[in-house]
Amino acid sequence: METDTLYPTTEALSGKALFEKIRGDFIGLDTEYTLATGETTRRIYLDSTASTLMMGAAHRASIEFLKHYANTHSEMHFSAKIATKTYGWIHRRILEFVKADPDEYTCYFTGSGTTSGMNRVARTFNTLRPERDIVLVSIMEHHSNDLPHRKHGGKVMHIPVDTHESTMGCVDLDLMEKYLQEFEGRVNYVSVTGISNVTGIINPINQVAELAHRYGAYVVVDAAQLVAHVPIQMSGLENSEMDIDALVFSGHKTYAPGSPGVVIARKSFLSVIEPDEVGGGMVDRVFPENYFVTKKFPDREEAGTPNILGAINLGAAIHILDLIGMDFVLEEDMEITNYCLKQMLERDEVVIYGETCTDTCPRAGTISFNIKQMNHGLVAAILNDYYNIAVRNECFCAHPYVEKMLELTHSEQIEEAKEKVHQIAWHTEPWMGMVRVSFGMYNTHEEVDLFINALNDIVDNREKYEKLYTINIHGDYMHKHFSFSSKDYFSLTETIKQEIL
Numbered sequence: 001m002e003t004d005t006l007y008p009t010t011e012a013l014s015g016k017a018l019f020e021k022i023r024g025d026f027i028g029l030d031t032e033y034t035l036a037t038g039e040t041t042r043r044i045y046l047d048s049t050a051s052t053l054m055m056g057a058a059h060r061a062s063i064e065f066l067k068h069y070a071n072t073h074s075e076m077h078f079s080a081k082i083a084t085k086t087y088g089w090i091h092r093r094i095l096e097f098v099k100a101d102p103d104e105y106t107c108y109f110t111g112s113g114t115t116s117g118m119n120r121v122a123r124t125f126n127t128l129r130p131e132r133d134i135v136l137v138s139i140m141e142h143h144s145n146d147l148p149h150r151k152h153g154g155k156v157m158h159i160p161v162d163t164h165e166s167t168m169g170c171v172d173l174d175l176m177e178k179y180l181q182e183f184e185g186r187v188n189y190v191s192v193t194g195i196s197n198v199t200g201i202i203n204p205i206n207q208v209a210e211l212a213h214r215y216g217a218y219v220v221v222d223a224a225q226l227v228a229h230v231p232i233q234m235s236g237l238e239n240s241e242m243d244i245d246a247l248v249f250s251g252h253k254t255y256a257p258g259s260p261g262v263v264i265a266r267k268s269f270l271s272v273i274e275p276d277e278v279g280g281g282m283v284d285r286v287f288p289e290n291y292f293v294t295k296k297f298p299d300r301e302e303a304g305t306p307n308i309l310g311a312i313n314l315g316a317a318i319h320i321l322d323l324i325g326m327d328f329v330l331e332e333d334m335e336i337t338n339y340c341l342k343q344m345l346e347r348d349e350v351v352i353y354g355e356t357c358t359d360t361c362p363r364a365g366t367i368s369f370n371i372k373q374m375n376h377g378l379v380a381a382i383l384n385d386y387y388n389i390a391v392r393n394e395c396f397c398a399h400p401y402v403e404k405m406l407e408l409t410h411s412e413q414i415e416e417a418k419e420k421v422h423q424i425a426w427h428t429e430p431w432m433g434m435v436r437v438s439f440g441m442y443n444t445h446e447e448v449d450l451f452i453n454a455l456n457d458i459v460d461n462r463e464k465y466e467k468l469y470t471i472n473i474h475g476d477y478m479h480k481h482f483s484f485s486s487k488d489y490f491s492l493t494e495t496i497k498q499e500i501l
C-alpha cells in the first residue's frame with residue numbers, strides 16, 4: 001500500500017491505547033432525553049446492530065476533506081486530484097482490512113448498505129453460471145441475504161443451524177455438506193452471514209468456504225455484522241480453498257453512518273460479464289450504437305458519481321479500526337457481550353435465544369431475549385421511556401430464524417397464527433418478536449449494569465408497567481400519560497434557521 005500523507009500512521013497510537021481514546025469519541029454518546037419519570041438522562045445506545053454511531057475522528061476527517069470536495073470523475077483541478085486519490089486509497093485500504101489480495105479482488109461501493117450489494121452479487125453469480133440453479137443460505141439469514149438470491153440467484157434452500165441439544169447455534173456444516181452432496185453440480189453458491197444480527201452467533205466462514213469449494217460452489221459472506229466485530233481473512237490462507245469469493249457489508253454498521261454499502265469480489269468473476277449497472281464513469285468510449293466498458297476496477301462496477309463523502313467517512317473508520325487491531329476489538333466485544341449475557345442468564349424469567357454457551361458457540365455484540373409473559377414491544381418501550389436505553393424489538397428482518405427460535409417460548413401462538421391467516425403481518429401479533437440489545441465499541445460495563453438493573457426492575461414490576469401502556473393499531477406500545485415529541489429535540493427547519501440567522 002502506498003503511504004498516504006492524509007492519514008499519517010507513523011506516530012499514531014494503536015491497540016488498547018487507541019481503543020480507549022476512540023471509544024469515548026463518538027457523536028451522540030452524550031445525547032439526553034427527558035423520560036416518563038420527568039428526569040433527563042443520557043441515552044444508552046444498545047442498538048448498534050441496527051446502525052452504529054458515528055466515529056468522531058472519522059467524521060472530522062471527512063469535514064476536513066470537504067475543503068477539497070470535488071467529483072472524482074473530474075480530473076485536472078487540484079481538488080479533483082485530492083478527491084480521486086483519497087477515494088482510490090479507501091478502496092485499497094478496505095481490501096487490506098479484510099485481507100483480500102488486491103491482485104485478485106476488487107472493492108466497489110453500492111447503495112446505502114448490504115442489501116444493494118447482495119442484489120448485485122446475486123445477479124452477478126447468476127449471470128456467471130446460469131446453469132447452476134440452486135443457492136444455499138442458512139436459516140439464520142437477514143432477509144437481505146435471502147430475498148436477493150430468491151429473486152436473482154436461483155432456487156434458495158435454507159440450511160438449518162446446529163441444534164446443540166435444542167438451542168440453536170451456528171450454521172450446521174454436516175447438514176450443509178449433505179445439501180452440497182445431494183445437489184452437486186447444481187449449487188452455484190453458498191451465502192452465509194458472518195454474524196447473526198439476531199443472536200450475535202459467529203459462523204465459521206472460512207470452513208464454510210472450504211466445504212462449498214470442495215463441491216464446486218462459490219462462497220458469499222454477508223459481513224454486515226462481521227466487519228465491525230471480527231478480523232476477516234478473505235484470502236492468503238494456507239489452504240486457498242478457504243478463501244471467500246465475495247463479501248458484502250454496510251458502512252453504517254461500521255461506525256460511518258451515511259456511507260455506502262461495500263462489495264469485495266473476485267475480479268476474475270466480474271471481468272467476464274457486463275457490469276450490472278451502467279452509466280457514466282464505467283466506460284472507455286460510447287458511440288450512438290454501442291459502448292466499450294472499461295477494464296479498470298473498481299471503475300467498471302461504479303457507474304455514476306459515487307457517495308464520495310460517505311466513502312471518506314467509511315475509509316477513515318476502517319483505517320482506525322485497523323490501527324486498533326480487530327483482534328483486540330473482538331476481544332473487548334466478546335468480553336462485554338459475555339458480561340451482559342452472564343447476568344441475563346441469572347434471571348429465570350428471561351429467555352435468551354440461540355446457544356448461550358459462548359465457549360462452544362462464540363457470539364459478538366448481540367443478544368436477543370424475551371421476558372416470560374411479556375410482549376417484546378412493551379419491554380422495549382419501558383427500557384426507552386423509563387431508562388433511556390435504546391434497543392430494537394420485533395423480528396429484525398429475519399422472520400424464518402426468529403420464528404424458529406420463538407418455537408421455544410411461543411409454540412402455541414405460532415400454531416394458532418398459522419391457522420388464522422396465511423399472510424399475517426408480524427407486527428399485528430404483539431407476541432411475535434424479541435428484544436435485542438447490541439453493543440458497539442463505545443459501550444461500557446457501567447451501561448450494561450444499568451441495563452441489567454432496568455431488566456430486573458421490569459421483571460419484578462411487570463404488572464405495574466403493564467397497566468401504564470396501551471397498544472395502538474400499529475402494534476406499538478404507548479404510554480398512557482407520557483408522550484414524546486421528536487421536534488422537541490430535533491427539527492431540521494429549526495436547525496437550519498439557527499444556522500442561517
Ligand SMILES: Cc1ncc(COP(=O)(O)O)c(C=O)c1O
Nearest residue numbers: 113114115142144197224225250
Ligand atoms: C446480517 C445482516 N445482513 C444484512 C443486513 C442489511 O443491511 P442494510 O440494511 O445495511 O442493507 C443487515 C442489517 O441489519 C444485517 O444485520
